[in-house]
Amino acid sequence: GENVEQHPSTLSVQEGDSAVIKCTYSDSASNYFPWYKQELGKRPQLIIDIRSNVGEKKDQRIAVTLNKTAKHFSLHITETQPEDSAVYFCAASSGDFGNEKLTFGTGTRLTIIP
Amino acid sequence: DTAVSQTPKYLVTQMGNDKSIKCEQNLGHDTMYWYKQDSKKFLKIMFSYNNKELIINETVPNRFSPKSPDKAHLNLHINSLELGDSAVYFCASSQLLAGVQFFGPGTRLTVL
Numbered sequence: 001g002e003n004v005e006q007h008p009s010t011l012s013v014q015e016g017d018s019a020v021i022k023c024t025y026s027d028s029a030s031n032y033f034p035w036y037k038q039e040l041g042k043r044p045q046l047i048i049d050i051r052s053n054v055g056e057k058k059d060q061r062i063a064v065t066l067n068k069t070a071k072h073f074s075l076h077i078t079e080t081q082p083e084d085s086a087v088y089f090c091a092a093s094s095g096d097f098g099n100e101k102l103t104f105g106t107g108t109r110l111t112i113i114p
Numbered sequence: 115d116t117a118v119s120q121t122p123k124y125l126v127t128q129m130g131n132d133k134s135i136k137c138e139q140n141l142g143h144d145t146m147y148w149y150k151q152d153s154k155k156f157l158k159i160m161f162s163y164n165n166k167e168l169i170i171n172e173t174v175p176n177r178f179s180p181k182s183p184d185k186a187h188l189n190l191h192i193n194s195l196e197l198g199d200s201a202v203y204f205c206a207s208s209q210l211l212a213g214v215q216f217f218g219p220g221t222r223l224t225v226l
Contacts, residue, residue, distance in 0.1 A: 034214065043204060043217040044157065087155055093212040100212035101170050104157040 002027040002094040006105030013080055014113050021075045021108045023090035032093035033066060033073050034102070039086045047088075048075070077110075085112045117141050120205050120218040127195055128226055134191045135221045137205030145169075145211050146188040148180060149204040151220070157204075163188055164211055195225045 003026040013019045025033075034049035050057045050064045050073065057064050061080075066073040077084055090105040118139045127133055139146065148160040162170040166182045177193045188205060205218040 032212065038155075043219050045217070046214055049214065089157060095212065098211070099169060101159055101162060101172075102212050102215065103159075107155045107157070109155075 002030060002092055002103040004090060004092050004103050004105045006090050006108060008108060009106065010109045010111070012111045012113055015080055015082060017080055019077045019080055019084070019110055019112075021088055021090070021110070022072065023074070023092075023105050024070075024072050025092040025094075025103075026071065027092070027094040028068075028071060030071075030092040030094040033064070034091050034093075035064060035075050036089045036091065036104075037086045038089065038107075044089060080112045082112050082114055085110060118205060118207055118216050118218040120203075120221050122221060123219065124222050124224075126224045126226065129195055129197060131195050132191070132193045133195060133223070134189055135203055135205075135223075137188045137190070137218055139186055139205075139207040139216070139218075141207055141209075141216060143207040143209050143216075144185060145208045145213075146182065146185075147206040147208075147215065148188065148190050149206060149217075151202045151204060153201070161188075161190075162211070169211065192223075195223075197225050199223060200225045 006023045031052040036044040037047045038044040061078045063076045087107045091102045120137050145164045147162045151157050160174045161180045163182045179191045182188045202220045204220045206215040208215045
């Protein structure tokens, strides 16, 4: 089955600097890669996603890049703010038609230092 | 007008007891899920249902029995609770299988 690895597990950056979180996946047939943000005590919420026919997607301060050859995708947050502090999860969608599922990475705890 | 709701929010119980968690979504989605998030924050799928039909059962002990009475509801019943069942359980829904998922607020289960 699919295996998603996520690094780093913790990340501290100064407010205003950029943060990058990286994920690799094992199933070359995976075609959908969402990123979820989970604030302390809250539910995970989708912040951005990318499909395998696109190499990059941007939404204001957040961007995701995908390298299908290397089976690698990354989340980039620029001009970080205190409210960006949270746990971030990458995920990859895989499985046969009618049996797809999301496999989540192990999460990155991002702390923004004021 | 909550999109995905779960009850209860907190559940504290003794080992060996049986408990249920309920989930409802008003998004009109066809697919619903149960996820378990342990103390290390790992988020692992347990079950997925599509149009009331079980699609995925991720080698979960058969003490866990999901039930979907209709497309808008997915409940989770747990028999003979064990200490290792302590976790936060999230319900989620999506329009497409493994598509954009909307999570419920979670149920924090503590087994004593």
